[in-house]
Amino acid sequence: MWVFQAIGLFFTAIAWRLTGALRLGRTLIRALSSRNENLRNIAGILLVRAGKRAEPLLQEALHRRENLPMTLTLLADLGDRIVEKEIQPFSTDRDPRVAEAARQALRVFESNR
Amino acid sequence: MTLPGAGGDSHTYILQNVRPDLYKQPDRFGWSGGYSDAARNLAGEDLVQWVNQRREQGLDLITHSHGGNVAMQSTQVNTGLTVGELILLSCPVHIPKYQPNFGMITKRAVSIRVHLDLVILADRGGQRFSLPQITENVLPVWFDHSASHKPEIWQKYNVPAML
Numbered sequence: 001m002w003v004f005q006a007i008g009l010f011f012t013a014i015a016w017r018l019t020g021a022l023r024l025g026r027t028l029i030r031a032l033s034s035r036n037e038n039l040r041n042i043a044g045i046l047l048v049r050a051g052k053r054a055e056p057l058l059q060e061a062l063h064r065r066e067n068l069p070m071t072l073t074l075l076a077d078l079g080d081r082i083v084e085k086e087i088q089p090f091s092t093d094r095d096p097r098v099a100e101a102a103r104q105a106l107r108v109f110e111s112n113r
Numbered sequence: 114m115t116l117p118g119a120g121g122d123s124h125t126y127i128l129q130n131v132r133p134d135l136y137k138q139p140d141r142f143g144w145s146g147g148y149s150d151a152a153r154n155l156a157g158e159d160l161v162q163w164v165n166q167r168r169e170q171g172l173d174l175i176t177h178s179h180g181g182n183v184a185m186q187s188t189q190v191n192t193g194l195t196v197g198e199l200i201l202l203s204c205p206v207h208i209p210k211y212q213p214n215f216g217m218i219t220k221r222a223v224s225i226r227v228h229l230d231l232v233i234l235a236d237r238g239g240q241r242f243s244l245p246q247i248t249e250n251v252l253p254v255w256f257d258h259s260a261s262h263k264p265e266i267w268q269k270y271n272v273p274a275m276l
Contacts, residue, residue, distance in 0.1 A: 003231070026196045038231060038259055041178075041258060042231060042232055045148050045236050046235055048149065049235075057144065073147050075153070076151075077147045077148045078149075079151065084179050095261070099143065105145070107114055107155060108145070108149065108151050108155060111151050111154065112151050
């Protein structure tokens with residue numbers, strides 16, 4: 001049942017915060033591709049709340065084209081302009097949903113200036 | 114009438130069964146669904162621009178999750194949005210950061226939510242509005258943030274009667 005998985009994500013996020021273990025963070029990354037909308041949302045929120053700690057994991061996902069376009073949105077939410085140039089090439093992606101997400105992500109960076 | 118923060122099955126269901134005047138053109142409003150204030154503020158400005166370009170001021174808005182906060186932001190920005198009815202489905206409560214300018218709402222604001230929404234818990238938002246101008250409706254459903262936009266939940270608990 002998704003509720004137990006959701007509680008698991010909360011505990012995973014706490015354990016990740018306490019230990020810094022990347023495999024715990026990757027559990028949240030994997031949950032972004034869940035078929036359950038609630039789990040995807042919870043994972044996304046917990047990753048953004050983790051701030052800088054989530055950035056290398058999301059960059060890793062971006063390079064593997066995992067969970068696009070959500071990964072692009074989350075990187076913009078973190079707001080670190082270092083990743084802006086990594087997002088830029090996706091704005092002309094062959095997948096229109098990915099390209100649009102990248103353009104929106106770049107607009108979020110722009111609005112933060 | 115538009116749906117920031119909700120789409121797909123819920124849009125089709127509402128259009129066919131609840132509000133035949135629901136906006137149905139292919140250019141309907143959408144936003145990134147981002148989890149940051151920056152993404153929501155940007156979406157609020159985009160919504161104002163979208164409405165003004167179509168000269169559709171006074172729309173009823175059906176929103177889900179932070180789409181509700183986007184709509185509220187759009188009533189606060191300069192030359193803000195005039196809204197008819199504001200319907201907030203499972204909206205995370207972040208007052209005073211996000212609250213409507215009630216002077217810009219010409220009909221009423223309605224909140225429809227579930228018990229102990231786990232997505233709102235993760236978001237550290239409040240579960241209910243305590244503003245007297247917003248009518249609260251709590252569905253007999255626990256934890257499920259997405260329940261409030263599911264057609265089967267609307268049918269089972271007669272959500273259209275709450276609008």
